[in-house]
């Protein structure tokens with residue numbers, strides 16, 4: 001009895017390839033980066049961090065990163081949740097078509113998509129034309145090189161990563177639950193807040209975590225849509241390695257980004273943990 | 279039959295999905311305190327009718343009245359009609375007690391009252407000690423009882439049960455049927471049970487509405503449905519019966535004489551001479567090799583093909599002329615009869631039934 005209970009579950013071994021792969025290509029290089037950020041000419045030091053955090057500019061960079069990631073996640077959530085609901089309710093050919101429409105854009109590279117957004121967001125682009133035509137703007141303005149433009153472009157690229165996890169959770173929910181709640185006297189709003197939303201939470205959470213992490217670490221999209229004036233932790237890391245050849249700065253910014261992402265995802269996972277019986 | 283004290287009164291309910299006419303103008307009413315079953319084969323429209331009553335689906339035509347009020351266009355959450363769904367539809371993110379409390383909470387009852395009511399209904403279904411458990415780990419029978427307690431806790435005017443036993447195994451089912459009947463009688467609630475299991479309908483109901491292809495073919499007490507089925511469909515769906523088709527020779531004094539492959543048979547009924555008729559007889563009315571048959575009895579010859587011992591009784595399968603299967607129920611195993619033997623089967627004219635051909639689709 002004892003011998004068998006201490007043995008590893010054979011099914012768990014199926015995760016071995018993934019763990020090995022992540023160790024080699026992610027954890028190992030990442031640890032090298034972290035170690036480098038702590039290395040000084042005379043032994044380990046946190047000097048890199050104190051000087052990084054001592055600079056007001058870098059706090060603005062952290063602020064930029066979190067703000068852009070937050071608004072990108074928010075836009076994706078607001079568009080993605082209703083889309084996932086529609087997707088889960090649709091049937092047959094309509095559902096297949098919707099899925100293709102959501103997944104196919106992933107095959108268009110980020111660079112191509114971002115260039116397309118450059119055209120869309122120009123002063124004479126369709127977004128500006130639309131806003132002028134509907135009277136929101138008095139005259140055409142440039143959306144390109146603004147944070148709004150960046151959020152719109154990033155949300156467009158990352159939207160599928162919001163929709164698909166939510167959809168995969170929604171399609172497992174028994175559709176009779178809404179009916180059952182209605183027969184017990186729950187109004188449409190009560191059904192939404194007490195049944196639909198709590199049950200969708202795991203999907204909403206994974207989608208948001210994925211999009212937030214992607215948006216916090218994106219490099220190509222801000223480079224093309226907003227340019228050098230606007231720095232995030234990811235673009236700063238890129239500059240440090242590619243332009244400034246400052247490995248310690250690059251390692252530091254990369255580590256700060258990693259720690260922030262882990263922190264935010266963990267704290268929000270704790271905040272939305274299932275409270276009822278499960 | 280829109281009676282004045284009907285609690286539920288559905289009239290002229292029609293529903294069509296595309297080219298599929300699922301309900302063909304159904305009239306259905308249930309008296310206060312009554313237990314009624316909707317019995318019919320899969321796809322005959324039982325769930326559709328139930329959903330229309332609960333407001334989960336709109337009928338194309340017709341009206342629904344509950345407790346004297348027209349509710350055809352009232353949304354589900356304002357109807358006060360409880361439903362136990364086929365798969366129970368318990369809320370997976372809530373505990374047993376929270377499931378039962380759900381309706382009271384959304385209807386903004388006072389917390390003390392919610393606590394008391396939940397306790398009372400959990401005790402009623404014997405789940406008091408499971409109150410704080412998640413619903414995921416419950417057995418099928420326990421889930422069903424949570425669903426019943428949840429539906430009853432808001433004191434609905436009417437309770438609808440959609441095949442509540444179909445997810446349970448046979449052994450468990452019988453006990454649960456009796457248990458549920460007791461609970462519902464204790465609460466005194468008017469109930470409509472949807473089922474395709476005739477035994478379940480016979481055991482539980484005050485009245486049974488037998489449905490076929492979107493119509494109610496007979497709506498009567500269980501004994502009436504069994505003893506006086508009003509159509510070939512009802513005869514076939516409830517209980518067993520031998521059916522012998524033939525042509526009417528004469529029809530007088532309420533007795534019809536029919537020419538069949540098994541000879542001349544008489545049964546109660548009135549038909550036009552020459553018309554096609556099916557004579558039927560229930561297995562328990564047929565006697566085998568009766569030495570002194572009663573007068574006014576039908577008498578046929580048939581070959582025994584199989585004996586099925588069923589404990590308290592036996593089923594004897596005979597086959598008559600024209601490959602007509604005839605089932606006989608005997609309280610004792612016949613000693614002198616072996617499969618392959620020919621026997622004389624008799625039953626009184628008055629114990630038979632006669633039917634016109636089944637209506638076509």
Ligand SMILES: Nc1ncnc2c1ncn2[C@@H]1O[C@H](COP(=O)(O)OP(=O)(O)OP(=O)(O)O)[C@@H](O)[C@H]1O
Nearest residue numbers: 295298300318319320321322323324325326327474
């Ligand atoms: N939403 C729907 N859309 C299209 N057809 C439907 C819909 N709901 C039911 N039907 C059809 O209506 C018919 C009756 O369905 P219903 O569910 O009422 O049958 P039922 O008597 O409850 O059968 P079962 O015993 O299998 O549950 C079936 O042919 C079904 O395919």
Ligand SMILES: [Mg+2]
Nearest residue numbers: 324325326440
């Ligand atoms: Mg059904």
